[in-house]
Structure formats: C-alpha cells, structure tokens
Amino acid sequence: MRVALINAPWYTDEASMWGVRAGSRWPHFQQRPAAGQLPRYIPFPFFLASAAAVLEDAGHSILLCDGVAADLSLEDLIAKLVDFAPDLVFSELSTPSLTWDRTVCAALRKNFPEANLVAGGLLDHVLARTLLDDETIDFWLNGEYEYPLRELAVALPAGGDLTSIAGLMDRSGIDNSPALVSELDDLPAPLYNQLPMHNYSDPVCGLPTPGLQSWLSRGCPFSCSFCVWPQIVYRGHDYRTRSIDVALDEIEMLVQRYGFESFYFDDDTTNIGEARMLELAEKIKKRGLDRLPWGMMARADCMNRTMIDALADAGMYSIKYGVESIATKLIDACGKKTNLPKLIDAIEYSKQRGIKVHLTFTFGLPGETLETIRETTDFAIQIAPETAQFSLCTPFPGTRFFNECLEAGHLAHTDWAHFLGSGEAVVNTPELSTSQLEAGYREALERWSAFRDEQTKDRREKLLDSLRQRIEQGATWSFMGDRVFGAFLFEDNQQISSAYREKDGDIAVIVSAHDEEKIRRQVLAKQSQDVLRLFA
Template sequence: MKILLSNIPAYIKDPERHYNGAGSQRWSATYKIRKGDPGAAEWKYMEYPFNIGYSTALLKRDTDWTVKAWDPCVLDLDVNDFRSYVKSYSPDILLVEVPTVAFPLMLPILGELKKEVGFKLAVSGPHITGIPEDTMNEYKFIDFGLVGEYELTLRELVNSYSKFPSGFEEIHGLAFRHGDSVKVNQRRMLIDPLDQLPFPDREDLPAQRYEDAVFADTPCIQMLSSRGCPVGCTFCVPIQTMFASSMYRRRSPKEIVDEMILVKDKYGARQVYFDDDTMVINKKHVQAVCQEIIDRKVDLPWSCMGDITIAEDALKMMADAGFCGIKFGVDSVTPQALKAVHKGTVTTDKVTTFVQKCKNLGIKTHASFVVGLPSDTREGVYNMVDYALHLGVDNAQFSIATPFPGTPFFEEAKAKGWLRTYDWTQYDGERTAVLNYPNLSSKEIEELRQYAVDTWFKHMVKTTMKNPKNMMLQIRRRGLKGSITGIKAVMKGKYVLNG
C-alpha cells in the first residue's frame, strides 16, 4: 500500500500567484511572482512543511506502507506537474495539506484527480481543522479530514486502513464519512512529549531549498524546538486552530542538538532557523538548549522565531551559543489594537529596549507588523510605519490582518459584520483585505499596507547602500546577478519581500 503526502502546487491556475502551502504559519501566504522568471528563486520565502515532514518520518518508521513526501511548492511546479506526479505515483491515500487561500482552487482539482486515480483523499491543515463539517459537506469527495495536529492521527488512520470503510470512530482527530453524514471525532490530545516524534523527513523534501530568516549563511535549514505559545493572540492560526490550546511543549535539548549536528553534517546547513511559534517564551528551555550547544561545541549559527520577553542574561547566553538573529511580532503600536487581539503585553518601549539589547550582542532582528487589526486607524498605521523605520531592525514585514476560519478573530469578525467576503482565495494575508471596519475600509487597509511596504523598501535600499558590509552579504548570498535581478523585480512590484 502506498501513501503520498503532498504540499499544494506553487501555481494553481494563475501563473502569477505563488502559493506557499505550509499550514503552520500565522497567516496563509501567496506571492505575486512569475513562474520561471529569472531571479524568482532568489527572492522566494519558503517555509518547510513541518506537519508533512514529521508525518512522513513517522509513517516511514511506524508503518509497513510505502511512504513518499513531495512538495511541488518548493520545486516551483504548477498544477499540471502536480496532476502528472500524482497519476504516475498512484497512491492508495493522498494526503494534502491545504491552506484557506488555496482551498477553492485546489479542491476541484483533487476531486477530478481522485476520479482518475482512485485514491482515498485525506485533507489536513488549518482550514479543514477550523470548519471540518462544512468543508466535508461542501466537498463530498474528501474521505478523511485530519483535524488539528495530525501526525499521530495519520499514523493511526494508515494502520487501521484495512478496516475501511468502518472502524474510524475511535481515531481521535479524524473527520470521516458515515453514510451520508460527516462525523467529527473528538480532538486528539496534543503530542507530549515531542521527543516521541522522529526527526522530520529531509530525504523526500529538499531541506536546503526552503528559505526563511537567513541571518547568516545558506543553506539555512529549518527546525522546531517547541510547539505552542501561551499568549493566545486571537488571530494566530497554529495556536487557535491546529493546537487549539495555549500549552507550550518542548523537545529535549539533546534531541534538538542531535538534529542540529545531523543537518550540518548530512545536509550542509550553515545556519539553523527554529521556526517555533516562539522559541524563547520559556527561559529554562532556551537556556538548556544553549548549554547543550556550548557543551557539545556545536559551531553552527542559529536563529529563531521568538518574542521580546526573553531576559537579558538568557539573550547573552544565546549569543554565546551562536545565536545570530530573531524574528518577532510587534504587530501594532496602538495599545487598543493589541488589546483587541489579546496581545496586550507588547509595548513600544519594551520592543525598543529589546532591539537595542540584540544590537549590543550582535543579534540581527526582524520585526513583523500587521495592518488592519480591530481598532486600527490610518493615523495608527502611519505611526507604526514611522516607528518601524526608527526602530533599527534589520528587516520588517507588514501583513494584512486576516481572520482565518477556526480563530476567535474570525468569529468576532463574523459576529460584528466586518467580513467583506467568504471568497477564501482573497484570504491571502498579503495584498487583499477581507475586513471592512466602520472606521477603516478594506480598500484603505490595502493602501496602507502598500504604503508600509513601499516606505520600508525605500528605507532598506537607503540603509543597504550606506552599509557596504550589508551589501556584500546580500551579494554573497544571492550572487551579483541574483541581487540585481531581485532588486529590479522588487522595484517593479513583482515580488513581495518577506521572511
């Protein structure tokens, strides 16, 4: 028996829109980029699909099935390539992780393919997790919905598959068909301890081609050291949908450092990026990881997704252990907006102090901001952009506030009549605003976001020009041709800088 676990194609019908399929981001993302355009690859932000990677490794270890993972997104392939590959592989089960933005485009294609190939279709990711019953009622050809964190659910499904079409009532985290109705079983307990999972698969998924938060050198291979975050922002897709919990779970320092050594020795990593929800929220965890790195003399720069709460002594220890950069969310500088999404602990004073501490230790910083949160105003966004310019971070990104199904933010937007559309293809979090507030329209939000991106880009060009060291670093990473092509492309508005 064979199972294929696949990310979605990079291009689904529209060759100018590049989908980033991984389902564990705070926002689903698409990029305006042209297939095959020279320089495109140099500017591509691409998150490693951790859920698929971990599930693949687990199935390879714990089942007797033939297991294959495939990612047309990172391979820059389109929907025709996807069709051909699935047909030629001809799996018994096809597992696809589909984010909200790609759902209406991807599902009809999966329905057609299923008719031709005859596989059972399992769909995972935050969208089906948020609204499993509605989704399976709309797309009657979905056989299984995997709700929430799904590695163990998928393993149980595969190991019970011989019982098909019955026997699925006991599998927690599974949605399945029972006659004409859809049954959604109770959620599975979150995986704890995380060390029961093997290292994620990097044989089928080309680890070196994923790129995020490159603060030092490439290949910058992505890893996880923890899952979860206790803050509980109402918009946060992984916390509110995939985990539906504020529980914070950690891997053991030994396992983490074993994996760092593996990705360095086997896959040539020259930096590791921990794409946790937040790696640093638990001081003991990050200190223990640092101690393990120091004790084992691992010479490999590393960075992480984190937050500004980390204490100075821990930050110093991180720098001593090779820590080179941090991505963190500021989200807004308007206290009412932060309070409205339950992120009331961040203040501009705290952020400014944190960035200065990082600078003193030689740690690079990347801040993310959101345009169009509840209570946002035009003036608030202008203040935010001005604040970003003077903050002294090495990079900044600006997203559009987007309420994804399954989050409290979505329920609030629905209840208060803020949702402009239920056309999921517009839920891209990058260019299209789906919220209309009484005091701020979706059009204004889109304009303000574009203003933020343009202003930041001009600032970056000026800063880079003034700093030959920075320019050399970019050229070393991208190559001269890639750097020039990338800058030209950004100036023409073809690409959105991200990650």
C-alpha cells in the same frame, strides 16, 4: 498500505506567483525572482514530514511529495502519484488556497478513484465539513494528524472501527476532537530523505543558505485573536517542548548529511523560559554548533538581557520578533498584551549584541486607524531593524478574530482566495474601510522602502569612505557578491578603480542584497583577506 502525503503546488495561471502552504503560519503567494526560481521563503512541512515518518515506521509504503518545494506543476505531481499508485492520498490544505485545493482534489479523484482522499491543515471545522459533504475528500483530520493518520491507514483496509480516531471527521457523522502530540520526543525524525532539503529556505536577515529549519516546541501559551496555528491546528494553548538534546542531535545529523550552512528554529514561540534558553545556548556551544550562524522565531517581551547575552555568545545571527502594532489599545484588544518597554529593550539590546533583527507588523487589528498605522510605521523606522515585514491582518475562519469580524458585520466578503494578507484588505471597520486600510498599508510600505533606500545610501557612502582610506594606505581590493547591486563601487571613481583587482586583492569587498554573510564565511574559510561589507 501505499500512502502518499502531498503538499500540492499552488500557483497562478502563469506560475509567476508561487504559493506556500504546508509549514507556513501565513499561507500566501510570493513573486518568483525569475522564471524557474523559487522564492527565498519556502517553509519546511513539519507535520507532513513527521506523519510520513510515523507511517513508514508502521510498515506502510510511503511517497512524500512537497510540490511547492520541488517546484512541480499539478501535472508533474499527478505523474508522480500515478507511478506510485497510492491506496490513500493525504493532502495539507489551507483557507487561502482552498479554491485551488479543490481543483487538486478533483484531479486526485479523477486519477485515483479507488484511493481514499484524506486531508488536514489550516481549515476550520465548517470549511472542512463542506469538503466532506460535497465528496471533495473522504476524511478530514483535525489537529496534529501524525498518529491519527497512522490509525486510519490501519483501520481502512481492515474495515476497522473509525469512531475513536482522534480528530477524525467523515460523512457518516464522526466528528472527533483534535489530536495533540503530548510527548514530542516520541515522534520519529521527519522523512527527510524524500524531500528537496536544499530548497527549503527562511534566510532571516541573510542567514546563509542552504539553511536547516528545525523546531524545539509546539504550541503557544499566549492568546492572540488572529493567530492561526494555536486556534485552528492546536485548538488551545498547550505549550509542549522537545528535549534540547534530541533537537540538537537532529541538527548535527542533518548538517553533516546535507551540508547546511545555518539553522533556524521555526517554533510558534521559541523563547519561552529563561532556563531553557540558557540551556539551549550552553549546549549549542558545547557541541560546536556556534560555528554556524543561526536564528529563531521569538516573542520580544519574553526576552531579557541575560537570555540575549547567552544566545548571542552561542552564535545567534538573527531573530524574528512579532511586534504587530505599537498601539497599546490594539495589542490589548487582540489579546497579545505586549509589554512594550520590554519589547523595545529586547529589540535594542539584540541589535547592540550584534544580532540582526527582523520585525513583523500587521495592520487592521480591531480599533486600527490611519493614525495608529502611522505610529507603528514611525516605530519601525525609528527602531530600524535589519529587515521588516508588513501585512494586512486577515481573519481566518476558526480564529477569534474571524468570529469577532463576522458578528460585528466587518467582513467585506468570504472569497477565501483573497484572504492572503498581502495587499488586499478583507475587513471593514467603523474606523477604516477596506480601501482606507489598503491605502494605509501602501503608505507604510512606501515609507519603509524610502527609509531603507536612504539607509542603504548611507551604508554605501560609509563603505566607499572605508575603502578609500584603505586604498590611500596602499591596499588593493577585489569584489564578491552581486555586480548589479554593487555597481556603485565601479562608478567613475579613478582612485577606487585603479586599486581594483579581478581576484586576490588585499581586501574582499562584499556587496549582496541577501548573501553577504554566506560570502564572508566563504572568504574567511579560504583566504586571509580583510573584508569590507555593505551590511556589516
């Protein structure tokens, strides 16, 4: 069978806003940095690429096309599919992209009337059923669809029985429980060779690019009411792990094949279990992978200092911790139940050990007030992570948070195209209207931006002071990085200007909003210069 698996491009009319869907726990739009350039965050579509490998291993002809990462138009995507002539097209869909996804499915139906249209992804049971009932698609696969899609591809051309395929929904009434992959090591390696591997990017706190996204586990044992993948994809809290050796074998192979300069573990919660994290650190060092900077998605109150020491010693460069809120009543009410003293210690000790920390916060959890928003923003500024992300907590259908909002009458509307979590609130509560919540969110962004501006100003002054001291000792300097961002070095300072050399200065001064670590490593690999950095 000829099977196409697609992550369709998702964009606004002018294509200046680019959507991410497959591989993202938070489907949303991002502003392109410039025409023809992709945003810095492009997630790897693990389920889609693993399903493609499962199908190829079963002897099917495969086209795997990530239109988001490949920067395609819808017309480009259709042209690729026309050349391939699929018998079956599988698409990953999501709630915020659903209106656009319907447009894509209509184009698929028009151009491939004989093909079976199958979909899966981040839609709850009710929304998936509407796509079947109006014949937008022919089949929906709930859960982890790698093996069920293979079974469907075998059964359809043979006229076989579909009733036992896990996760399958169709118009005839089949409505099976979601599929889970229990033995993750049995999955073949994703079908990397059909994907634009250097376009995938999650450069946490400046992780050098191109960077590899990998994974060590699926599932999360915690019960956050808003969290999408455990409730919609996994439909439960089974935490399953890959062999660390299998994962590191894959990383070594991909680093060699594609020349990646960093790697990042994009699990739901990577750091479950001290023994496992110590094993990971030991094996990264043993294989020499600590020569590369790397990071992970983690839960801060699952960390301890022993784990942080081991991971830092194994070359960990950056880490994402989800804080969400610092208000105990909010994090208890949503089921996260964070141990705040442990969270604070993990963040502070990670920074002390030289690990760059990215924190995520969300506003709009049940019980949120303008005061709790300000308390959480105060915390973000006080603890001063390297980077931070603020969002509006958005209730996806299929989550406990959505059901609570629906039952309480708190949903402002159900126009899914606005369920993006970035600027527009979709929940009214007794404490805050949508406009008040949006105002609190904007205030938090403005306060964080002002803090970052002041922090950057202080760093510039420290860099200039260090450079002046070295020049007074007779050193010359050269610049590497972003000339616009580093313009302060060239402003009306005779002492500094006179010691500047276009190349081969005694000191390499590196200034870049995103790529200082990448440039530093390039300098150290090729030259014996001393290095000064803005974001040391």
